[in-house]
Amino acid sequence: MSAAPTSETKPAPPPVETLTVKVDDRRVTVPKLSPDHTGKLVPTTMIQACFAAGTMVPHYCYHPKLPVAGNCRMCLVEFGTPALGPDRKPILNPDGTPKITKSPRPAIACATPISPGMEIYCSTPSVKQMREGVLESLLINHPLDCPICDQAGECKLQEYSVDYGQSASRFVEAKVHKPKRIDLGPRIVFDAERCILCTRCIRFTRDVAGDDALGIVNRGSYNTISTFPGQPFDNNYTLNTVDLCPVGALTSKDFRFQMRVWFLKETKSLCTSCATGCNVTVGSRENRVYRYEPRENEAVNGPWMCDAGRLHYKWINREDRLKEVRVRGEKSTWTAALQEIAGKLKSAPKGSVAIVASARQTNEELFLLKKLATRLEAITDSVPRLGRKDALLLDADKNPNTNGARLNGMCFTEVGINLSKIAAGIESGQIKTLLVFGENLLQHGVRADELAAAEITSETVQKHGLTAELLSRLETLIVSDILPGPTTLLAHYLLPGCAHVEKRGTFTNTKGRVQKFMKAIEPPGDARPEWEFLLELVQSVAGREDLRTLEGLFNRMAREVPAFQGLTWAGLGDTGTTVEI
């Protein structure tokens, strides 16, 4: 036994120290220390112990990912600790249980650390009374705008008032009126009357987004949230304060008065605006997407997402979406077009086909394209899309699935390196057939104005020079896209594809996390998910395979592509799995 076992070279993590407390007669064991919003270990609080015991404690200002403020008092609970005798030993009751001294005063559960043997009481008559009192005080000057308030339906003030409040108001005096419809910044409207001054928005923008933009001004019942005079509240994360705000004080200008939230169907999905792959919930109704909201995923985005990604959904509902299969400009059908394409590809000599895939396609689609490319011995690549990066979430790579394209072998470490080779191939007449997926080749794939010189990874990207003149030399140009563009105009075969909210699939993010997204709405017109028609195409070009469903396709990919080894569609769950990249 001389070989040192490699797995034991790492020291085992130290055993987690735990405490046992009682929440409403239920005993729970929780770690003594828990991570705070920065991940530092701090003493576990009563509210965390209560949540661990499955007891709901109403709270406004507490948020697990923000520093604790303890200002709303909604989370007041009663508690007791074991009584100690003069010898510092617990005094025992006659039946042998430790004697508990109930604290004479309540405590806020969100900021009070637990101690061994503590008992927390969340449902005593006085706790009930305290909650009623806090709610009554919050509602004293509240305008009760619910019919015109965007928050209605997901408002914590409404919810807690129903669950814990009184049924009628005793307040007969005139309410203090505060300013309404304040323009806080380019994306946020603020209603001072509705604000309950929980300071979640202030803490978020100061401690998470790193932009100390908001604060409280005035005194007493005139307290209100404000920016610095003349400074708009404008960073790439402002809309997270709309999610955080427990009431309708901060509302999104984009979503304002668009749809009541209770009508929105929620679909688990991903943001496609950069390679980070933030998890989102798509809110849609009657085939229209109304909003994206971040969906919590500890391994990717936590509970946040950036404004740019959140607002990048409007093109999905655009009127000029591609809705028809077109063969040389004429409307056609899927069957006819796919048959023709399959015939052309089958008879194409080896090496005369090139495929430009998109790093906006799903892993499954790229896998199918790779199968096609292998069969046709085609030269392949994808188009890079680079932009600004920031310290929190935003990634410089604006393609959601660059790693998926790499792992499937459709492009290489330096994305776009083959594009100039393809251009040269067309020029020399060697490449006669080109398949393009979701990319406008004439735009070089990169928006020069968005590029900071330092972030250009490759000179070739700028210089590959695929021009309309070159594309018109092709014998067959097959284009699948979602929106019309210069390349789709040149296509001999135009296949309308789907936005990601219209299909299912998986993306591999910048850190190699494979995550799946679900279908929220139906595609318009004849548009079909790319994987569906690609599967048909692969089957008619490269021979039958027993694949019909997306799940099957993913599992097949996981078996055949080494990087995805061991993954299953079901095993991905809602938050995905990380693979080696």
Place this chain on the structure above:
Amino acid sequence: MVERVIRRIRPIRRITQQMIVERKKLSLWERLYLPAVIGGFKVTLRLFFRKKVTLQYPEQRWMVPDGYRGAPYLVKDQEGNTKCVSCQLCEFICPPKAIKIIPPGPAAQLADRPNAEKMPLEFEINMLRCIFCGYCQEVCPEEAIFLLKDWSHVGTHRAEMVYHKEKLLALGGTHRGLQKWKHKLEEAGNQENFPVKP
């Protein structure tokens, strides 16, 4: 293949056979036919000399009692403003989904009234779907929709039976109720100036 189908059908046949009801044997009196006809005539004669209950519709119209639930219409307040604020509760509660509201969105015109912030861009009630249950009136927090006494709805095609906002408002007339948004604004105006505006 055929056997499999037969195996499936057999139990069904067995059940249908059990369900056949035997026809009852009629007595002589019942088979005579005429007594039943005479019985029918008797009813006709009795009602012929009673007070008439039918109306000469459409010249004569039925006066419906109070509390009758006719067609739901939108109302305006005493100053001629749209009362509905597009909260969409009626759309939500409506059992047959007869109501369709298009909210104004951020860019559209704000409400007629200064403080109410919004009103529907479009409000449709499909009178062919409506079951006149009155839930919309009951749920409305703004007293903006009422079931009036209209009970006769005619149209020459389906699209005509979808009443749009303008039509609903015109038919609904005025409702003199609380003007809560106006009162809020007045109350705010009477208060001392807000120290520092955000």
